[in-house]
Amino acid sequence: MAVPAFDRVVMPRLVLRRLVPEDLEPLVAYRNDPEVARYQSWTDYDAQRGRQLIEFMQARQPGEPGWFQFAIALKDTNALIGDCALRVDVDDPRLGEIGFTLSRPHQGQGLGTEAVKALLGYVFGTLSLHRVFAVTDAKNTGAAALLARLGMRREGHFIENIFFKGAWGDEFQYAMLAREWAAR
Numbered sequence: 521m522a523v524p525a526f527d528r529v530v531m532p533r534l535v536l537r538r539l540v541p542e543d544l545e546p547l548v549a550y551r552n553d554p555e556v557a558r559y560q561s562w563t564d565y566d567a568q569r570g571r572q573l574i575e576f577m578q579a580r581q582p583g584e585p586g587w588f589q590f591a592i593a594l595k596d597t598n599a600l601i602g603d604c605a606l607r608v609d610v611d612d613p614r615l616g617e618i619g620f621t622l623s624r625p626h627q628g629q630g631l632g633t634e635a636v637k638a639l640l641g642y643v644f645g646t647l648s649l650h651r652v653f654a655v656t657d658a659k660n661t662g663a664a665a666l667l668a669r670l671g672m673r674r675e676g677h678f679i680e681n682i683f684f685k686g687a688w689g690d691e692f693q694y695a696m697l698a699r700e701w702a703a704r
């Protein structure tokens with residue numbers, strides 16, 4: 521059965537929706553926060569990069585092979601407070617990877633957990649993926665706690681498998697199967 525075009529996922533405090541041009545300023549602001557960027561792939565995140573991301577996502581649908589970036593917005597105001605992503609495996613579209621970022625003022629309130637819960641619900645429910653994984657820096661305690669809180673299983677601790685921002689780093693891999701999500 522064909523999947524309907526993505527519109528939004530509504531949660532008690534949040535909405536996952538498409539990125540729109542109006543998101544550029546808050547997106548660049550939180551991605552440039554060194555605390556937010558510490559365990560992420562980018563260092564300096566400029567407006568051109570943000571604009572390219574927003575434009576690139578306009579023509580994409582989650583579930584297509586490759587990355588789709590979802591906006592995380594407050595339900596009451598529609599203001600962008602973060603983003604999360606799904607990467608569908610190009611060789612087997614039943615497999616996916618997720619990522620997530622929340623602006624600093626919105627951390628510590630359970631909003632990240634709420635957003636990733638919405639993402640997993642969409643990925644396993646609407647998109648019917650079989651398995652989802654996430655990779656975090658082993659020092660990123662907030663991200664690891666969030667994934668564990670949602671029932672994802674720590675499957676791997678990779679020792680110094682990435683040279684990252686000037687040093688070798690360890691990473692954790694977390695994963696979950698569709699039947700484990702359904703049984704939660």
Ligand SMILES: CC(C)(COP(=O)(O)OP(=O)(O)OC[C@H]1O[C@@H](n2cnc3c(N)ncnc32)[C@H](O)[C@@H]1OP(=O)(O)O)[C@@H](O)C(=O)NCCC(=O)NCCS
Nearest residue numbers: 556559620621622627628629630631632633655656662663
């Ligand atoms: C990863 C990240 C989203 C985690 O943010 P977070 O605020 O720790 O996670 P949550 O939004 O789920 O909030 C959980 C915290 O809110 C608290 N909380 C408060 N109210 C809550 C509520 N109503 N429901 C649930 N938790 C609540 C929890 O107790 C927890 O606090 P603790 O960390 O002191 O135990 C955030 O650190 C981030 O964006 N970092 C930068 C980007 C990044 O590294 N991304 C991950 C790459 S893999």
